[in-house]
Amino acid sequence: MAVLTMAKALNEALRSTMEDDPKVVVMGEDVGKLGGVFRVTDGLQKDFGEARVMDTPLAESGIIGTAIGLAMRGYRPVCEIQFDGFVYPAYDQIVSQLAKMHARSRGTVPMPITVRIPFGGGIGAVEHHSESPEAYFAHTAGLKVVACSNPVDAWSMLRQAVRSDDPVIFFEPKRRYWEKAEVDTRAPDDPLWQARVVRPGTDATLIAYGPMVRTCLEAATAAEEDGRSLEVLDLRSLSPLDLPSVVASVRRTRRAVVVHEAPSFIGIGAEIAARLSEELYYEMEAPVLRVTGYDTPYPPSRLEEEYLPDLDRVLHTVDRSLAF
Amino acid sequence: MPDATALTEPPIPSSPAGEVPVQLLTPEGERVSHPEYDVDLTDEEYRGLYRDLVLVRRIDIEATALQRQGELGIWAALLGQEAAQVGSGRAMREKDFAFPTYREHGVAWCRGVDPLELLGLFRGVSNGGWDPQEKRFQLYTIVIGSQTLHATGYAMGVQKDGAVGPQADGSEGEAVIAYFGDGASSQGDVNEAFVWASVYNAPVVFFCQNNQWGISTPTDHQTRIPLYRRAEGFGFPGVRVDGNDVLASYAVTRKALDDARQGQGPTLVEAFTYRMGAHTTSDDPTRYRLASELEAWKLKDPLERMKSFLYKQQIADADFFAELDADADALAARLRAGCLQMTDPAPSAMFDRVYAETTPLLQEQQAAFEAYSAGFADAGAVH
Numbered sequence: 179m180a181v182l183t184m185a186k187a188l189n190e191a192l193r194s195t196m197e198d199d200p201k202v203v204v205m206g207e208d209v210g211k212l213g214g215v216f217r218v219t220d221g222l223q224k225d226f227g228e229a230r231v232m233d234t235p236l237a238e239s240g241i242i243g244t245a246i247g248l249a250m251r252g253y254r255p256v257c258e259i260q261f262d263g264f265v266y267p268a269y270d271q272i273v274s275q276l277a278k279m280h281a282r283s284r285g286t287v288p289m290p291i292t293v294r295i296p297f298g299g300g301i302g303a304v305e306h307h308s309e310s311p312e313a314y315f316a317h318t319a320g321l322k323v324v325a326c327s328n329p330v331d332a333w334s335m336l337r338q339a340v341r342s343d344d345p346v347i348f349f350e351p352k353r354r355y356w357e358k359a360e361v362d363t364r365a366p367d368d369p370l371w372q373a374r375v376v377r378p379g380t381d382a383t384l385i386a387y388g389p390m391v392r393t394c395l396e397a398a399t400a401a402e403e404d405g406r407s408l409e410v411l412d413l414r415s416l417s418p419l420d421l422p423s424v425v426a427s428v429r430r431t432r433r434a435v436v437v438h439e440a441p442s443f444i445g446i447g448a449e450i451a452a453r454l455s456e457e458l459y460y461e462m463e464a465p466v467l468r469v470t471g472y473d474t475p476y477p478p479s480r481l482e483e484e485y486l487p488d489l490d491r492v493l494h495t496v497d498r499s500l501a502f
Numbered sequence: 503m504p505d506a507t508a509l510t511e512p513p514i515p516s517s518p519a520g521e522v523p524v525q526l527l528t529p530e531g532e533r534v535s536h537p538e539y540d541v542d543l544t545d546e547e548y549r550g551l552y553r554d555l556v557l558v559r560r561i562d563i564e565a566t567a568l569q570r571q572g573e574l575g576i577w578a579a580l581l582g583q584e585a586a587q588v589g590s591g592r593a594m595r596e597k598d599f600a601f602p603t604y605r606e607h608g609v610a611w612c613r614g615v616d617p618l619e620l621l622g623l624f625r626g627v628s629n630g631g632w633d634p635q636e637k638r639f640q641l642y643t644i645v646i647g648s649q650t651l652h653a654t655g656y657a658m659g660v661q662k663d664g665a666v667g668p669q670a671d672g673s674e675g676e677a678v679i680a681y682f683g684d685g686a687s688s689q690g691d692v693n694e695a696f697v698w699a700s701v702y703n704a705p706v707v708f709f710c711q712n713n714q715w716g717i718s719t720p721t722d723h724q725t726r727i728p729l730y731r732r733a734e735g736f737g738f739p740g741v742r743v744d745g746n747d748v749l750a751s752y753a754v755t756r757k758a759l760d761d762a763r764q765g766q767g768p769t770l771v772e773a774f775t776y777r778m779g780a781h782t783t784s785d786d787p788t789r790y791r792l793a794s795e796l797e798a799w800k801l802k803d804p805l806e807r808m809k810s811f812l813y814k815q816q817i818a819d820a821d822f823f824a825e826l827d828a829d830a831d832a833l834a835a836r837l838r839a840g841c842l843q844m845t846d847p848a849p850s851a852m853f854d855r856v857y858a859e860t861t862p863l864l865q866e867q868q869a870a871f872e873a874y875s876a877g878f879a880d881a882g883a884v885h
Contacts, residue, residue, distance in 0.1 A: 235685075
């Protein structure tokens with residue numbers, strides 16, 4: 179057992195998959211000598227060489243496009259997109275090529291590619307450095323989309339993502355990179371595509387992923403002082419969505435609040451609300467409510483605390499749910 | 503058995519001959535001639551260029567200090583690139599239009615953008631700041647390379663408007679300049695901009711500041727040939743200029759812009775310079791480059807050579823330099839005070855101007871946001 183930051187846990191996960199499989203290659207902007215702008219790939223080039231940890235030219239479409247070619251040749255690329263807002267030049271390669279290759283080749287051309295993307299706000303950054311683009315990818319058939327929320331999951335989820343023969347868009351909550359936890363690297367991995375109840379409760383379920391899991395846990399702790407018992411469900415996987423776990427939790431609590439930084443419109447919360455209304459229409463005490471970023475461009479950083487869901491907004495919405 | 507270690511780095515050829523940058527002022531401040539490029543400036547204009555260099559550097563240093571003191575979220579320093587920016591910025595004529603990255607503080611200065619607007623961006627109070635039409639200077643673009651296509655499209659518009667070539671009012675038409683860096687030269691957008699500009703013969707100058715580093719990635723990871731030679735493959739001229747030489751940067755850009763405005767199409771200017779500082783204040787260049795490289799470039803400092811030239815040619819005297827220092831101090835003081843006084847925008851402003859015609863759902867969301875926020879204000883008043 180070691181106490182690791184999320185960034186270090188991800189680093190160890192990459193190291194371990196690279197040790198296990200010589201076909202795993204890491205590629206991206208500044209991932210080599212610098213170790214990535216968040217140091218997630220720190221030391222990997224030094225230990226595995228420039229052939230396996232590639233400082234690529236500065237072109238995101240090129241990173242994903244060549245990763246697709248490397249995968250066709252039998253490699254297992256792990257691509258880093260430096261910031262969420264920089265993924266869009268690669269969007270065509272991801273959506274039109276990466277996502278569809280398995281289906282159109284009738285499974286003869288698997289795409290075991292992991293695309294790591296630091297995402298979300300809260301670090302006081304300039305434009306294009308604080309976005310939450312997960313819905314674009316979850317909307318695309320052929321991609322799997324996950325988001326880790328803590329160092330333990332960062333370790334086990336990234337290892338499984340790299341080993342997956344499907345393309346995985348792996349979202350890392352950048353504002354949680356430096357949070358620490360004890361990580362047992364010998365413990366069996368929780369299956370990648372499963373949600374997890376991270377705090378049991380009885381009055382309502384907070385459904386979150388990535389950076390908002392901690393926010394929800396804090397909200398649940400605060401609610402407890404008011405005698406309210408909130409369950410917190412960490413989705414972990416956004417696509418596939420672990421619907422049975424979501425339904426099981428909300429069937430118990432009969433109220434659901436979905437929390438994400440991404441805007442609400444056509445977001446993950448909208449999908450969950452639709453599914454819950456299909457599955458639990460007669461059992462819920464309140465409509466599914468959402469606490470999300472607003473349907474605006476991500477604001478200048480001095481306003482981001484107003485934009486991002488926080489403990490108060492979560493509790494305010496829980497109040498609304500309980501008042502139904 | 504093949505394995506991943508069989509991947510090899512491409513051989514990087516040694517730099518071919520014939521790529522000596524255009525230079526009009528040596529690092530020692532000696533004026534030299536070039537067969538194709540020259541400047542013929544008045545003493546006042548020479549002093550003006552030096553003044554720009556000094557003030558722009560002072561803006562940069564003050565901004566870096568403000569970031570260190572927590573007043574800015576981040577700052578992307580232009581240190582070392584003053585001559586490339588001032589030279590090209592002053593080469594623009596009044597109607598010319600510039601499309602910057604996020605590091606063109608020197609060009610912004612030349613276009614009359616108040617440096618406080620730049621500080622506002624990096625402080626996080628706005629994502630824009632100035633009126634691009636008024637300044638003939640577009641908003642900063644952070645996503646790498648995107649603005650080169652915008653510049654090209656704008657130039658195509660200039661062309662469609664008949665604003666290329668001699669004009670009825672006696673002027674010589676408009677030109678556009680797109681700024682980008684060595685890293686950006688790898689982006690698809692930049693290469694597409696080259697294609698568009700070329701086939702439409704658009705009046706645009708691609709001004710690449712090759713500062714040798716894309717964060718930690720050296721230029722030889724972006725290209726195997728000198729960047730200016732890329733232009734040939736796209737069908738237009740490319741020229742490498744000493745980007746630490748303000749006179750050469752001015753002369754080469756002036757000619758490229760004038761060629762463009764006269765209908766001769768695009769030029770790629772590669773300003774060979776050096777990023778003396780970190781990529782941004784979040785970066786630590788000691789992790790990836792040698793101090794000796796920095797020392798070598800210090801000897802090519804763009805300000806020192808111009809100062810030396812002014813002294814040697816007796817274009818400026820001690821009084822001029824003293825006055826300039828005082829002006830720089832005053833500018834820095836104004837920026838510091840202005841930055842500290844900057845107020846955050848009203849939170850509800852994030853809903854404003856998302857669309858030209860706003861939408862009912864967004865208005866509803868804004869109303870809910872305002873009601874929710876007002877609840878806190880009320881609660882605060884009660885307690």
